[in-house]
Every structure is written in C-alpha cells, then in structure tokens.
Amino acid sequence: MSTILVTGATGNVGRHVVSQLAGAGLEVRALVRDPxxxxxxxxxxxxxxxxxxxxxxxxxxKGVESVFLLWPHFTADGAAEVVTAIAGHARRVVYLSANVADEPVTHYHEVERLIRHSGLGWTFxxxxxxxxNTLGWAGQIRQGVVRWPYGQASRPLIHERDIAAVATHxxxxxxxSGATYVLxxxxxxxxxxxxxxxxxxxxREVRWEEQxxxxxxxxxxxxxxxxxxxESALKAWASFVTAPEQVTDTVERLLGRPALTFGQWAEDHVADFS
Structure with a gap:
C-alpha cells in the first residue's frame, strides 16, 4: 500500500487529514518538528x-507516493528546495493554497508555480x-466584547474538518490531477x-465593538x-464589506454532503472559547 506524507500534521487542518486517512486504513506518515x-x-x-x-x-x-503540502511561511523562501525534494520521491502533491486569485503575487502563487513546473501531478x-481564524477572538469572547475592524465584512467561513475531508478525498x-478547488x-x-x-x-452575551x-x-x-x-489582510476585510466573498458548492460536489455551517464549527469549539 502506498504511503501518504502529511506536512503540517499537528495543525488545524493537517491533524484532521492524518486522522481521516488513518481512519480509512491508509498508510500515513506525519512530518513533525517534535515527535x-x-x-x-x-x-x-x-x-x-x-x-x-x-x-x-x-x-x-522515502517510499512516499503522495504528499499533502501545507507551506507554513509568509514567503516562498526555501519552497523551491522543498518542492524539488518532493518531486524526487512522490508522484503527486495536494497543496493547501488560498483563494487569493485577485491579489498581487503572493507566496501562495509562487508555491503553486513551483509545483506546476516540478513534474509532479498536482491538485490545489x-x-x-x-x-x-476566529479563535483569535477567544480572549475577547470570554470578556463579552469583541473589538475588531470591519464588522460588516461578510465571508462563508469554512470548517477545517471540511478542508481535511476534501484533501483526504x-x-x-x-x-x-491539474484541478484547482475553491473551498x-x-x-x-x-x-x-x-x-x-x-x-x-x-x-455568552457578546457584543461587537468596531475598531x-x-x-x-x-x-x-x-x-x-x-x-x-x-496590509493584505486589512485590504481583504475591507473589500468584503462591499463585495462579500462568494459561496462555492465545491465541498458538497466533492463529498456528496453539504459543507458544515459556522454554527456547527462554533459548537465543535465551545471549549476553546470557555
């Protein structure tokens, strides 16, 4: 049976990818800094x-056929060497990029470019x-007031379990191969x-305070x-006030079930806000 390497294996998404692959009885190898x-x-x-x-x-x-790649840095420095190393062993890579198609060139775009030219089969x-990302409000949620900018910025936030489920699929x-999926x-x-x-x-009673x-x-x-x-984050939040992020049905098309709601995500993370 072919081995699948999961990078970012202890993170929000990678941990679920590891668990879902292992739960399906597959050979999973987790790359971590501290075993x-x-x-x-x-x-x-x-x-x-x-x-x-x-x-x-x-x-x-060694012996890996597929790689789930999560690039952990704000720049693409060193990514060329990593992609070359993967291409020397694996046949394909599933890269966790980001929906930043309208942004200037970012590290996401650069890593995608490197993968496209690597000879690997790929899916983005x-x-x-x-x-x-709303876990960043946890301390403020406990205090009953969230002070943050652009309260009317509107997005269809995705549960990390759905990202992992798509990656596993x-x-x-x-x-x-060659597909790009916006989730x-x-x-x-x-x-x-x-x-x-x-x-x-x-x-809890929690109110919003515009920052x-x-x-x-x-x-x-x-x-x-x-x-x-x-600056990119602030610009994006500002844009979502007047041009809300579009909803896609990609999760449902690929998995055959609706994507999990934000309410379901919040229920899953009550302990993190307690």
Whole structure:
C-alpha cells in the first residue's frame, strides 16, 4: 500500500487529514518538528522533519507516493528546495493554497508555480476564510466584547474538518490531477454575525465593538511581524464589506454532503472559547 506524507500534521487542518486517512486504513506518515509532542493516532508513523530545512526531509519522503503540502511561511523562501525534494520521491502533491486569485503575487502563487513546473501531478485546494481564524477572538469572547475592524465584512467561513475531508478525498481518489478547488462554507456571515453565533454556542452575551483599522494594524504587526501580510489582510476585510466573498458548492460536489455551517464549527469549539 502506498504511503501518504502529511506536512503540517499537528495543525488545524493537517491533524484532521492524518486522522481521516488513518481512519480509512491508509498508510500515513506525519512530518513533525517534535515527535514527542505530536499526539497523533498510535498507528500513524511520525517522522521528524522541518520544511524550513529541506535536508531533513529525505527520511520522511522515502517510499512516499503522495504528499499533502501545507507551506507554513509568509514567503516562498526555501519552497523551491522543498518542492524539488518532493518531486524526487512522490508522484503527486495536494497543496493547501488560498483563494487569493485577485491579489498581487503572493507566496501562495509562487508555491503553486513551483509545483506546476516540478513534474509532479498536482491538485490545489484554495479555501477562503478559515472558521478557525476566529479563535483569535477567544480572549475577547470570554470578556463579552469583541473589538475588531470591519464588522460588516461578510465571508462563508469554512470548517477545517471540511478542508481535511476534501484533501483526504483528493488524495484517495482519481480524477483530480491539474484541478484547482475553491473551498468555502455554505453561507456568508458578517463578522458581527460570527461573534453572535459564537456567543450563542457558548451561552455568552457578546457584543461587537468596531475598531479603527489603524489600531488593528498595530496589533496585527505585533502578532504577525509581516507588514505585507497585515496590509493584505486589512485590504481583504475591507473589500468584503462591499463585495462579500462568494459561496462555492465545491465541498458538497466533492463529498456528496453539504459543507458544515459556522454554527456547527462554533459548537465543535465551545471549549476553546470557555
């Protein structure tokens, strides 16, 4: 049976990819920086490695046919070496990109370009907004007030389990070579509405307080440390006020069931906001 390598195996999406593949009885190898802290299913092969150090990838790639690739950096520095290493072993890669088609060239575009020219069979998953990004509000949710910019920005946030389910489907079935899939949740909600849904799930009264973008910029720079990424995020949120992110039916078409709602996501993460 062919081995599937999962990078980002302890992250929000990768952990679900590992569990779903292992649950289907497939040979899964998880690439992690610290195997002792991975906390993955016992029958999953855990291998130490770091995408920031391509020379560490050889043991993880040995005997691998397919790779789920999550690039963890804000730039594409080092990505060429990683893609070359993957192409030296695997036949195909499923890359977790992002739905930034209208943005200037980003690291997502650059990694996609490298993969297209690598000789690998490829599939690109381009999710829109991650529901899990709202975990950044957890501390404010506990205090009863979320202070953030662009409350009327509207997006169909996607559950990380749906991204993982699509990745698992693509990794284990034919007909996806050269495909690019834009993934979203099933319904658009403004950020104000997202806060309301989380409040309902947690049983808390939570209100929205509009934050000036300049103030948010300072906080995001302190948290992310990448000016270009901060500006891109603020620009995107502003655009979703007047041009909400479009809903796609890709999850339902590929999986044969509706995408999970934001309400379902909030119920799944009540403990994270408690």
């Amino acid at each position: 002792g802290r991975a906390r993955l299913p016992e029958h999953v092969e855990v291998v130490r490695g770091d995408l920031s150090a391509p020379e560490t990838l050889e043991p993880a790639l 998953l381009r999710p829109g907004g991650f529901a899990a 693509v990794l284990t079935s034919a007909g996806h 979203t949740g099933p319904e658009r909600l403004t950020q104000v509405e997202q806060v309301r849904v989380i409040g309902a799930a947690t049983g 000036p973008p300049e103030e948010a910029r300072e906080q995001l720079m302190a948290a992310w440390g990448n000016a270009a990424f901060v």
